[in-house]
Amino acid sequence: GMRLRGLPMDGEGVKAGLVSSYRKQYGGQLLYTIPSFHNPTGKVMSEQRRKEIISLSKKEQLPIIEDDAYGDLWFEKKPPQPLKAMDHEGNILYLGTFSKTVSPGLRIGWLAGPEPVIERLADIKMQTDYGSSGLSQWAAAEWLSQGYYEEHLTWVRRKLKERRDAAVHFLERYAGDIATWRIPAGGFYIWVTFHKNLPVSRFFYGLLKRQVLVNPGCIYDGEDRNSIRLSYSYASLGDLETGIKAAAETARRLMM
Numbered sequence: 001g002m003r004l005r006g007l008p009m010d011g012e013g014v015k016a017g018l019v020s021s022y023r024k025q026y027g028g029q030l031l032y033t034i035p036s037f038h039n040p041t042g043k044v045m046s047e048q049r050r051k052e053i054i055s056l057s058k059k060e061q062l063p064i065i066e067d068d069a070y071g072d073l074w075f076e077k078k079p080p081q082p083l084k085a086m087d088h089e090g091n092i093l094y095l096g097t098f099s100k101t102v103s104p105g106l107r108i109g110w111l112a113g114p115e116p117v118i119e120r121l122a123d124i125k126m127q128t129d130y131g132s133s134g135l136s137q138w139a140a141a142e143w144l145s146q147g148y149y150e151e152h153l154t155w156v157r158r159k160l161k162e163r164r165d166a167a168v169h170f171l172e173r174y175a176g177d178i179a180t181w182r183i184p185a186g187g188f189y190i191w192v193t194f195h196k197n198l199p200v201s202r203f204f205y206g207l208l209k210r211q212v213l214v215n216p217g218c219i220y221d222g223e224d225r226n227s228i229r230l231s232y233s234y235a236s237l238g239d240l241e242t243g244i245k246a247a248a249e250t251a252r253r254l255m256m
């Protein structure tokens with residue numbers, strides 16, 4: 001029953017200055033945000049913006065859900081501390097998951113928040129799915145306590161960075177003259193914006209015929225007609241090249 005409303009972002013993340021007016025206009029009850037390696041744009045919220053969001057949440061008594069699914073997946077430098085680390089009011093529910101770093105099939109995530117809220121959510125979870133698998137939780141606890149997680153992260157970061165570099169290289173080669181993008185400093189995604197709008201449906205199905213599945217920008221922002229979210233996390237380097245080449249060729253043809 002949630003009614004979601006997107007908030008505009010700039011290079012530093014969600015525009016904090018617009019939160020109050022959006023809240024009034026749409027009756028907003030809660031701010032959901034992905035400060036580090038945002039899905040789908042790959043952006044990282046700056047430290048200054050994090051401070052602004054925290055003080056806003058304090059001033060306005062605005063609860064925040066901070067989704068930190070990608071925060072551990074940085075390449076050269078850690079993102080700024082989570083919002084939750086600066087929360088002295090208990091306004092923030094902080095979420096993490098093993099889905100992006102270890103295995104989505106484990107279905108293990110965690111949250112940090114005020115105890116009464118956790119108790120309530122745990123109860124709802126119990127009523128919804130009887131709780132997560134004990135076996136998965138046991139494996140996850142072992143993984144964390146034996147130091148495998150940190151070791152594994154070092155490997156994942158290295159591998160992901162290789163893929164990011166390859167994806168950027170193929171983008172430059174095949175789409176350098178028809179699109180722009182920011183090079184992500186971590187996470188899974190590159191948000192690619194073509195210079196002109198695309199007929200989204202023809203673009204999507206044209207690529208599907210070539211066995212390339214893209215996430216058009218309109219999935220994330222209903223008005224968007226010229227962006228795609230590119231994930232470099234899973235495909236082999238060969239498939240990344242095939243996919244990016246096909247997307248660029250199709251976009252080039254349709255933009256004419």
Ligand SMILES: Cc1ncc(COP(=O)(O)O)c(C=O)c1O
Pocket residue numbers: 034039067069097098099104108109
């Ligand atoms: C920002 C964000 N949060 C959470 C998830 C999903 O996590 P989980 O598999 O733990 O439900 C995703 C996966 O796409 C994601 O992008």
